[in-house]
Amino acid sequence: MSQVKVFLKFPPARVSRPVTYHLVKDFALKINILRAEVAVNKVGELVLDIEGRDEDIEKAAAFVKGEGVEFRVIDSAVAWDRERCVHCGACTAVCPSGALAMDRAEWRLVFTPADCYACDVCLKACPVRAISPGFDGEPAAE
Amino acid sequence: MNVKSFEEINERIRKKKAVVGTAEEIIKIVDEKGPAQAAKEVDVVTTATFGPMCSSGAFLNFGHSEPPIRMAKIWLNDVSAYGGLAAVDTYIGATEPSEKKGLEYGGAHVIQDLIDGKKVRLRAWSYGTDCYPRTDIDTYIDKDSINEAYLYNPRNAYQNYAAATNTSDRTLYTYMGVLLPRVSNVTYSTSGELSPLLNDPYYRTIGLGTRIFLGGTQGYVAWHGTQHNPSRPRAENGTPLASAGTLAVVGNLKEMSSRFIRAATFEKYGVSMFVGIGIPIPVLDEEMLRFVSVRNRDLYTSVFDYSVPSRSRPALARVSYAELQSGSVKVNGRDVPTAPLSSLRVAREIAATLKGWIAEGDFELTRPVAPLPDKANVKGLEIVKGPEVVGGDAR
Numbered sequence: 001m002s003q004v005k006v007f008l009k010f011p012p013a014r015v016s017r018p019v020t021y022h023l024v025k026d027f028a029l030k031i032n033i034l035r036a037e038v039a040v041n042k043v044g045e046l047v048l049d050i051e052g053r054d055e056d057i058e059k060a061a062a063f064v065k066g067e068g069v070e071f072r073v074i075d076s077a078v079a080w081d082r083e084r085c086v087h088c089g090a091c092t093a094v095c096p097s098g099a100l101a102m103d104r105a106e107w108r109l110v111f112t113p114a115d116c117y118a119c120d121v122c123l124k125a126c127p128v129r130a131i132s133p134g135f136d137g138e139p140a141a142e
Numbered sequence: 143m144n145v146k147s148f149e150e151i152n153e154r155i156r157k158k159k160a161v162v163g164t165a166e167e168i169i170k171i172v173d174e175k176g177p178a179q180a181a182k183e184v185d186v187v188t189t190a191t192f193g194p195m196c197s198s199g200a201f202l203n204f205g206h207s208e209p210p211i212r213m214a215k216i217w218l219n220d221v222s223a224y225g226g227l228a229a230v231d232t233y234i235g236a237t238e239p240s241e242k243k244g245l246e247y248g249g250a251h252v253i254q255d256l257i258d259g260k261k262v263r264l265r266a267w268s269y270g271t272d273c274y275p276r277t278d279i280d281t282y283i284d285k286d287s288i289n290e291a292y293l294y295n296p297r298n299a300y301q302n303y304a305a306a307t308n309t310s311d312r313t314l315y316t317y318m319g320v321l322l323p324r325v326s327n328v329t330y331s332t333s334g335e336l337s338p339l340l341n342d343p344y345y346r347t348i349g350l351g352t353r354i355f356l357g358g359t360q361g362y363v364a365w366h367g368t369q370h371n372p373s374r375p376r377a378e379n380g381t382p383l384a385s386a387g388t389l390a391v392v393g394n395l396k397e398m399s400s401r402f403i404r405a406a407t408f409e410k411y412g413v414s415m416f417v418g419i420g421i422p423i424p425v426l427d428e429e430m431l432r433f434v435s436v437r438n439r440d441l442y443t444s445v446f447d448y449s450v451p452s453r454s455r456p457a458l459a460r461v462s463y464a465e466l467q468s469g470s471v472k473v474n475g476r477d478v479p480t481a482p483l484s485s486l487r488v489a490r491e492i493a494a495t496l497k498g499w500i501a502e503g504d505f506e507l508t509r510p511v512a513p514l515p516d517k518a519n520v521k522g523l524e525i526v527k528g529p530e531v532v533g534g535d536a537r
Contacts, residue, residue, distance in 0.1 A: 086192070086404055086416060086485045090319045093327045093481030104469060107486035125320045127194060127406035127414070127483075129246075 003051045005034070005077065005118070006061075007135065009070035010044035017067055020046070027060040028052060034077055034118035035133070047077045047118050072135075076113030078122065079134035085109055091122040091131060145427045148509040151185045158503045160185040162422075164493040165336045165434055172435045181431035186500055186507065189338040189434075190355070190420040190492035193331045193484025194406050196317065197297035197368060198236040198415045200253050200395050203289040204264065206230055207281075212274035213266035217241070218252045218283075225266070229274055233294075236405075236415040248413030250405035253293070256285045257357075257398045291395040293357060293403075297367035299419050301339030301387035302443055305330040305466060305480075307458065307473060310449035315410035319483050321448055325458075325473055328445055331483040334438045334463035336493060338421040339387045341434045343380035345372070347423050349510025354391065355420030355496045357403040360505065361393025366514045373517055380433065383442050383460070387514060391419065402492065418488060420496040424507050438463035445473055453522060 008019065015038055023029045029052035038044040050057060064071040076099070087109045091100045099115035100122055102108070122131050154160040161184050163171060168187045172180045202223075204213075212229040216222070220242045223234040238249040255262055261282045270277040285291055306318035307328045314321040319329045334340070342348050352363040367388025374382040402418030425431050443466075444457040461471045467486075470477045499505035 087487040088193075088416070088485040089482040090329070093329050093479075094320045094322065102469075102482070104467065107482075107490070121320070124409040127319075127408055128404055128416070129407065 001051065002054050002057060003049065004057065004073050005075070006048050006050055007070075007072045007074045007077075008046040008048065008064060010038070010046070011068060012041050012043060014068050015040060015042065015044040017069070019064060019067060019069060020048070022063065023048075023050070023060050026063070027056040029056060029060055035120065047074070074135040076111075076116040076135065077118030077133070078116060078120065079132050080109075080111045081130040081132070084128055084130040086128055086130075088127065090127055091125045094121045094125045096121070146185065146425065148424060148426075148507055151424050152506045154185055155500055155503055155506050158501065160500060162186045162188065162497045162500045164490070164497055165189045165341050165423075166490070166493070168431075168435050169335065169437055172431070177428060177431055177435070180435070181425055181428045184425050184431070187341065187423045187425060187434040188420055188493045188496040188500070189336055189341045189423060190418070190489040190496065191299060191333045191337050191484060192402065192416055192418045192488035192492060193333070194317070194408070194414040195295060195298045195417040196237050196412075196414045198293065198295035198417055199249060200234050200256070200291060200293050202232050202234065202291050204230040204232070204283060205287075205289050207276060207279055209276050210274050211266060211268045211276035211279050212271055213268055213279075215267040217265045218262050219247065219255070220263075221247070221249050221252050223249070237413050239413055245407050245410075245412055248405070248407075250413050250415035253395065253415065254400050254403060254405040256291060257395060257400050257403055259284060259286070285396045292392060293361070293395050293398070294364065294390070294392045295417060296390050297369060297388045298391050298417055299338050299367070299389045299421075300332070300385050301337070301343070302382050302441070303330070303332050303385045305443050305445040305461060305471075306448045307445050307478065308449045309447050309458075314448055315408070316448050317408050317411050317414065318448060319481070320409065325476070325478055328466070328471055328473065328478050328480045329483050330443065330463075330466045330480060332443070332463065333484055333486055333489040334441055334467065335436055336486070336489050338419060338423075339389070340381050340436060340441055342421075342423050342430075343376070343382065343433060345387060345514040345516065346430065346433075347426065347510070348389070348421055349513045351508055351511035352421065353505065353508045354393075354422075355418070355492055355499075356391055356393035356398070357395075357418055358399035358401060359393055359397035361391055363389050363510075364392040365390040369520050370515060371518050371520045372515065373519065377440065377442060379436055379440055381436060381441055384444060389419075389514075402488070416485070416488075418492050420492040422496060422500060422505070422507055438467060445471065
């Protein structure tokens with residue numbers, strides 16, 4: 001069994017496909033929708049937390065790609081701009097998962113992507129706008 | 143008692159022989175060698191802070207166009223700047239929001255863009271005069287194309303500040319950050335034992351004319367800050383238990399770095415600016431040594447309930463900076479996580495930079511030209527009926 005975060009990008013013509021339904025029904029995956037930006041005739045984006053058997057996740061990935069939908073395993077659903085960050089700590093006031101926390105010896109912000117719920121509350125709590133929707137680090141797999 | 147003068151310390155700085163430590167390092171030195179020896183050995187202690195300070199801004203002089211204009215309404219990147227000075231002088235306030243982008247861009251962002259050497263659009267309008275015939279202008283400026291550009295911040299470097307929490311059932315968006323409902327977080331904004339005015343609680347060495355680190359360059363204390371309130375209750379060690387003294391500071395924007403001046407947006411509150419300030423404190427005698435070696439566990443503030451929409455909010459707990467920096471404090475018997483809003487990391491960088499400047503002989507200390515006021519009565523604003531006006535015209 002594995003648990004991964006994935007990013008799905010739907011071209012406008014594919015937005016109406018019930019992909020999530022198939023992921024649950026055909027591949028027995030446990031799905032938690034972390035972020036959804038979907039509108040008819042627009043590019044749609046889904047960030048999912050997926051739990052299931054490794055081979056099922058692989059098959060599901062192949063199925064999704066076959067539907068013409070981009071499928072990427074990601075580390076986290078927010079991107080932290082380390083250059084822009086001033087390490088003030090304002091984001092740690094609202095992060096519910098502890099993914100954003102202060103190293104209290106160095107007073108440096110530490111981001112643990114695996115712990116991120118993608119709730120996005122930090123985006124607006126950051127005074128210098130160093131956190132944006134996106135992916136932190138390189139995609140873990142194609 | 144060991145006594146050193148500003149002059150003696152500066153003589154050692156010129157010879158690159160001054161012993162300098164940060165306000166955090168001095169604590170270790172005192173622990174190792176004792177206060178008497180530390181006072182003898184250490185000449186200067188550097189303090190610093192890097193936090194959001196709303197009462198900030200910059201004076202600019204654009205130079206005269208051909209034909210010239212007496213600017214009456216002024217915008218920089220669609221942020222309104224003050225037009226009530228002479229023809230081409232202005233003051234851009236850090237918190238002024240953009241007329242197009244709202245709170246995502248404001249005066250602080252204009253200041254940061256200027257520091258970064260970016261081109262900024264200048265638009266101005268005038269009613270036109272015989273001596274200044276032009277009535278409008280639309281052009282671009284940058285820090286090299288204009289004459290003066292200096293930060294003048296009317297209230298910075300607060301000596302202590304409230305910590306914030308929220309007892310209500312809804313999330314509050316404040317200048318103290320996002321406060322979660324039902325006392326779920328506490329925010330604070332002071333660098334504690336590294337904070338400038340907490341290391342010189344009675345302003346013995348910091349006063350008018352004191353040379354400081356401001357935004358990456360050398361600046362000065364210009365005046366006491368607005369709402370300067372030294373008459374607050376104090377702990378036995380002399381430090382105030384609530385926000386007390388403040389400084390007005392001035393420095394050349396053109397020499398600053400956006401590493402130490404950063405525009406900020408507090409969601410649903412407004413624009414502010416992180417200001418980096420470092421102040422050297424001479425260890426003149428053992429009393430000053432005692433002041434500069436103050437520790438987080440002996441510095442206190444109170445946690446206030448920001449859900450009460452009043453200028454006198456109720457205090458829920460008194461806490462030390464050691465507790466605030468530990469990651470949680472007790473409020474109403476419950477452990478509540480804490481989060482800082484001022485960057486201790488950058489403050490440490492400033493204290494270390496200033497220490498380097500002094501040790502290298504590039505930065506001498508200044509004896510204050512005049513002291514900061516040691517008493518004050520900060521007034522509230524009462525809402526009163528206007529005076530009787532002839533003709534009943536309220537003005």
